[in-house]
Amino acid sequence: MTHAIEVSNLTKRFGDVLAVDDLSFTVDEGRIVGFLGPNGAGKTTTLRMLLGLVYPTAGSSTIFGTDYHHLDDPVHKVGAVLDGGMLHPGRTGRNHLRALAKAAGVSGTRSDELLQLVALTDAANRRAGGYSLGMRQRLGLAAALLGDPHVLVLDEPANGLDPQGIRWLRDFLRSLAREGRAVLVSSHVLAEVSQTADDVVVINRGRSVAQGTLTELIARSGGGMRVAGPDVRRLRELLVADGANVSGDGDIVVRDRSGEDIGRVIAENQLVVSELTPVGSSLEEVFFELTEAGGGPS
Amino acid sequence: MTRLVTAEIFKLRTTRTFYGIVGGALGLVLLIVVVASATATWNPGDTPLRDLLGISGFAQVFALVLGILALTSEFRHGTITPSLLVVPDRVRLTLAKLGASLAIGLALGLAATGLTAAIGAAILNARGIDTGLTGSQLTKMIVGVTIATALYAALGVGVGALVRNQVGAIVGTLVYLFVLENLLQIVKPLRDVLAKYGFGGVGQGLTGTGDAGADHPPLGQVSAGLVLAGYCAIFLIAGIAMMKRRDITA
Numbered sequence: 001m002t003h004a005i006e007v008s009n010l011t012k013r014f015g016d017v018l019a020v021d022d023l024s025f026t027v028d029e030g031r032i033v034g035f036l037g038p039n040g041a042g043k044t045t046t047l048r049m050l051l052g053l054v055y056p057t058a059g060s061s062t063i064f065g066t067d068y069h070h071l072d073d074p075v076h077k078v079g080a081v082l083d084g085g086m087l088h089p090g091r092t093g094r095n096h097l098r099a100l101a102k103a104a105g106v107s108g109t110r111s112d113e114l115l116q117l118v119a120l121t122d123a124a125n126r127r128a129g130g131y132s133l134g135m136r137q138r139l140g141l142a143a144a145l146l147g148d149p150h151v152l153v154l155d156e157p158a159n160g161l162d163p164q165g166i167r168w169l170r171d172f173l174r175s176l177a178r179e180g181r182a183v184l185v186s187s188h189v190l191a192e193v194s195q196t197a198d199d200v201v202v203i204n205r206g207r208s209v210a211q212g213t214l215t216e217l218i219a220r221s222g223g224g225m226r227v228a229g230p231d232v233r234r235l236r237e238l239l240v241a242d243g244a245n246v247s248g249d250g251d252i253v254v255r256d257r258s259g260e261d262i263g264r265v266i267a268e269n270q271l272v273v274s275e276l277t278p279v280g281s282s283l284e285e286v287f288f289e290l291t292e293a294g295g296g297p298s
Numbered sequence: 299m300t301r302l303v304t305a306e307i308f309k310l311r312t313t314r315t316f317y318g319i320v321g322g323a324l325g326l327v328l329l330i331v332v333v334a335s336a337t338a339t340w341n342p343g344d345t346p347l348r349d350l351l352g353i354s355g356f357a358q359v360f361a362l363v364l365g366i367l368a369l370t371s372e373f374r375h376g377t378i379t380p381s382l383l384v385v386p387d388r389v390r391l392t393l394a395k396l397g398a399s400l401a402i403g404l405a406l407g408l409a410a411t412g413l414t415a416a417i418g419a420a421i422l423n424a425r426g427i428d429t430g431l432t433g434s435q436l437t438k439m440i441v442g443v444t445i446a447t448a449l450y451a452a453l454g455v456g457v458g459a460l461v462r463n464q465v466g467a468i469v470g471t472l473v474y475l476f477v478l479e480n481l482l483q484i485v486k487p488l489r490d491v492l493a494k495y496g497f498g499g500v501g502q503g504l505t506g507t508g509d510a511g512a513d514h515p516p517l518g519q520v521s522a523g524l525v526l527a528g529y530c531a532i533f534l535i536a537g538i539a540m541m542k543r544r545d546i547t548a
Contacts, residue, residue: 014545045547052386053379053546069386080383083548086376088313095312096377103305103384103394143380 002065004029004151004182005050009059012045012206019045021206022059027182027199029150032173034193034200034214035186036287042206043186044083047155051080063151075104079144080153081137089129093120093139096128097146106146114142133160141169152176154185158192170196190287194278202290209290215258224255225262229273238265253279299394302385306398310368319367323360324410327353331414335421345430350418351439352507357410358443358450359475361403363468365454368395369537370464376548388541392459396534399451407447411440435506442505442519449504449523452530459537462544490514500526 005027012020020042027033037043048054050061052068063071063078071077087096097111115124118138123131131139137160144152152173158166173196177183187193193200200217202210210217227235228251239246239262245255254262259276266273310316330353340346369392372378385391415436419429431439454471461467479496483489493499493514502508503522508515516522 048545048547051383053382055543055545071386074386075384078383082379086379088371088375088377090313090315091309092312095308099305099309099312100380100384102308103302103381105301140380146384 034197075147302394369458403451407444456533
């Protein structure tokens with residue numbers, strides 16, 4: 001099967017700096033993949049290579065088996081938001097979107113619908129120079145959705161969004177994945193993607209340091225899902241019988257099952273619980289542990 | 299391709315800079331034309347309307363800046379990224395900008411010469427001065443200046459693709475055209491070549507504003523047009539080659 005996104009042995013050297021080093025991963029339809037790493041880890045360079053903006057020194061990246069330059073209708077296959085603020089300050093938001101829509105052969109009606117979707121209708125006729133970072137991000141998202149693409153690539157989309165905006169984005173990405181789209185979303189904050197992503201790819205200094213489902217990463221971190229409530233004892237038996245790694249008495253911590261997995265067991269067996277929470281702090285710790293080698297903020 | 303050219307024209311005309319440049323070009327040309335035709339004196343045998351049409355050549359400089367902006371403003375504001383996501387083929391994107399700039403250059407050139415001819419002739423007539431141009435000479439000049447304006451817009455696209463830095467591209471080009479090319483002509487052997495084949499000389503040949511009796515008579519209109527088009531092609535080919543291999547990092 002062809003993957004929605006396939007990055008294989010991708011390498012990029014800028015002069016003496018090895019920005020991306022032999023990186024490989026895949027993203028499939030219906031999945032949200034969090035692409036994590038500290039600032040300067042090579043996330044943006046990787047995404048720009050995937051989108052045909054930066055030429056790799058070695059390796060390749062494809063979308064449905066074709067490199068970006070050879071997609072016959074890129075706008076309808078891939079939508080991308082790369083670091084915000086890429087607007088002409090003198091052009092209105094609506095005209096920015098319409099210029100891209102015209103080039104893509106997408107109707108003006110569609111761009112107006114998208115402005116409504118990202119809640120920019122009121123500001124659409126103002127010059128983009130006065131937009132806040134959040135508004136720029138939302139306009140970028142509208143541009144990415146012009147062609148109703150199967151694949152979405154988002155570089156730090158939560159930057160500049162307020163808490164409501166971040167929540168809106170999270171729900172929005174979830175709904176896109178439910179519709180069967182592949183979503184690749186980069187971030188330097190693990191917490192940001194921990195509630196959204198199915199899988200994660202963690203890179204540091206251009207190299208992959210961890211890849212897997214979020215549940216696996218949580219298990220590896222020594223964290224997990226904490227469950228409390230009257231039927232915990234019964235739940236524990238069921239999970240252990242299923243081969244899960246469960247620790248604790250009274251309140252239990254389940255290492256290698258996602259919240260959804262546990263919720264399903266609870267529902268199927270009609271159990272009562274009062275709490276089902278990810279133990280998050282250790283998740284951040286594993287992220288630090290994985291990426292600390294670089295040392296110091298960059 | 300038509301779709302892409304339309305999108306590029308839309309991009310150009312949705313900024314205030316565009317209206318500033320077009321308005322500035324037409325305003326400046328018409329102001330000088332009105333003042334000159336209303337106040338200047340000519341001797342019998344002069345060609346007043348030809349002199350006035352020479353003024354409309356100012357539009358070429360504005361067209362050049364528009365062409366440069368078509369590409370450099372995308373780099374300056376980072377909009378090159380979304381543009382290339384929609385049109386990943388950089389050659390096609392640059393050619394679409396070329397098409398848009400040529401179209402706008404033609405329209406600007408035609409507006410500048412048409413208005414100059416109409417207003418200049420009307421004022422000269424009112425003053426009882428003969429325009430000094432036959433109908434076919436007038437047509438030839440209007441065509442020449444209009445094509446020169448379009449070609450300068452095309453040259454701007456080539457320069458912008460090559461240099462990318464907006465201020466550098468504009469300042470560098472204007473300094474060459476207005477200062478350096480004239481300075482170079484101080485050197486005798488260069489003067490012979492530049493007077494004929496430099497941008498100034500070729501422009502005079504194409505627009506018919508040169509002095510045929512000078513010691514370095516300009517090229518004929520068609521040859522001058524071809525040489526200028528050739529210069530544009532050199533810059534465009536070099537610019538497109540740069541565009542193709544460049545990493546777009548912001």
